[in-house]
Amino acid sequence: MSNYLLTRRRILGAIGSGTGGGAVSLAGCTTNATDSTETANETPENTSSDNENKNESNDSAAEDQQPEEKEEEENLDPPENGAVVFVYDDGPIEDYTKAFPVHQEFNAPATVGIVSKFVGRSDDWMNLEHLEALTTAGWEISSHTVQHTPLAAYELIEDAKPEDTAIHAEEYRHGHQEGLTVEITDGNHSVTREVAGLGGDSDDNLSVELEHPVKHSFSAGDAVIRYPADQMHEALRESQRDLEELGFAVTTLLAPYDDFDEWSMEFVPEYYDGVANARHGSRINDSEEFNPYATQRRYFIEFTSPEYVKQDLDEIADRGALGVLGAHSAKKEVTEERIRETLQWVNDRGIEVMTLREAIERFAH
Ligand SMILES: [Zn+2]
Numbered sequence: 186m187s188n189y190l191l192t193r194r195r196i197l198g199a200i201g202s203g204t205g206g207g208a209v210s211l212a213g214c215t216t217n218a219t220d221s222t223e224t225a226n227e228t229p230e231n232t233s234s235d236n237e238n239k240n241e242s243n244d245s246a247a248e249d250q251q252p253e254e255k256e257e258e259e260n261l262d263p264p265e266n267g268a269v270v271f272v273y274d275d276g277p278i279e280d281y282t283k284a285f286p287v288h289q290e291f292n293a294p295a296t297v298g299i300v301s302k303f304v305g306r307s308d309d310w311m312n313l314e315h316l317e318a319l320t321t322a323g324w325e326i327s328s329h330t331v332q333h334t335p336l337a338a339y340e341l342i343e344d345a346k347p348e349d350t351a352i353h354a355e356e357y358r359h360g361h362q363e364g365l366t367v368e369i370t371d372g373n374h375s376v377t378r379e380v381a382g383l384g385g386d387s388d389d390n391l392s393v394e395l396e397h398p399v400k401h402s403f404s405a406g407d408a409v410i411r412y413p414a415d416q417m418h419e420a421l422r423e424s425q426r427d428l429e430e431l432g433f434a435v436t437t438l439l440a441p442y443d444d445f446d447e448w449s450m451e452f453v454p455e456y457y458d459g460v461a462n463a464r465h466g467s468r469i470n471d472s473e474e475f476n477p478y479a480t481q482r483r484y485f486i487e488f489t490s491p492e493y494v495k496q497d498l499d500e501i502a503d504r505g506a507l508g509v510l511g512a513h514s515a516k517k518e519v520t521e522e523r524i525r526e527t528l529q530w531v532n533d534r535g536i537e538v539m540t541l542r543e544a545i546e547r548f549a550h
Pocket residue numbers: 214215274275329333441442
């Protein structure tokens with residue numbers, strides 16, 4: 186695990202420039218993550234006891250989740266014909282009603298990125314029983330933060346003047362989380378302001394509205410908008426804690442909006458062993474140099490074609506590589522048939538299906 190431990194060192198360079206994944210980054214990730222402003226104000230437990238708890242619950246949950254037949258798997262090297270990890274986003278009920286039964290036909294687990302505040306929130310979302318059914322079948326619960334919290338820093342694309350209350354940045358995602366505090370910084374000067382909501386009157390003119398004026402000038406290109414450190418910790422720590430309190434081992438992260446950058450990387454390794462979607466544009470991860478904090482994921486039904494997916498699966502099998510395939514099961518085009526045919530292609534090529542946690546164990550060393 187040496188190269189992966191190396192990457193756990195904190196990376197300096199506070200100002201991230203985004204991951205450059207514009208086209209797919211909206212990706213249907215829910216925009217109704219705007220709800221709540223009551224982001225726990227409880228005193229955080231100290232880090233060391235958090236870690237102890239984490240290890241304990243990991244151990245016990247991992248035992249619970251190990252199907253007996255896995256005992257024969259002693260080889261921890263990457264499988265010869267490669268592996269794929271299916272990662273479903275957001276935890277909608279369709280993960281359970283649509284994806285799960287098809288995966289069961291192939292005895293193939295998947296990883297689900299769960300927003301801890303969405304669990305059981307309405308009939309549209311999986312509840313505790315659904316998640317338990319998944320983990321009993323060998324699926325992995327990954328954190329998708331507390332409330333679909335963007336973890337990246339976004340560059341300002343327009344200058345901010347002292348009297349401004351609207352911030353125009355390359356992404357306006359912070360505008361979805363009314364009541365949270367954002368930091369605007371150019372590295373020399375920082376201000377923090379409460380978010381009033383999403384501003385702008387058309388799709389190409391959206392902004393993050395602040396409760397109060399910036400009271401400082403920031404230049405486009407030099408400054409970023411991001412969550413300050415305390416909220417980054419909260420989004421990552423409390424999601425993991427809440428899901429672990431439900432009884433799940435949570436060691437990986439699915440970054441909301443597929444946005445993961447240097448700013449995210451300053452916080453994530455403290456809580457998680459890897460990220461499903463640190464990069465996108467490809468779904469193939471080389472087995473020789475797999476870094477779980479730089480995992481490449483790409484969708485397998487949305488934004489692609491069957492030919493392209495099959496071609497990548499050929500390459501994964503040829504190279505013994507790790508494929509990470511994403512989907513939003515609530516989307517209409519993500520049908521049982523499309524999931525089934527993909528699993529069949531995977532099966533036909535002798536590629537193993539595993540969770541992200543298992544993939545990290547097998548590939549990251
Ligand atoms: Zn999402």
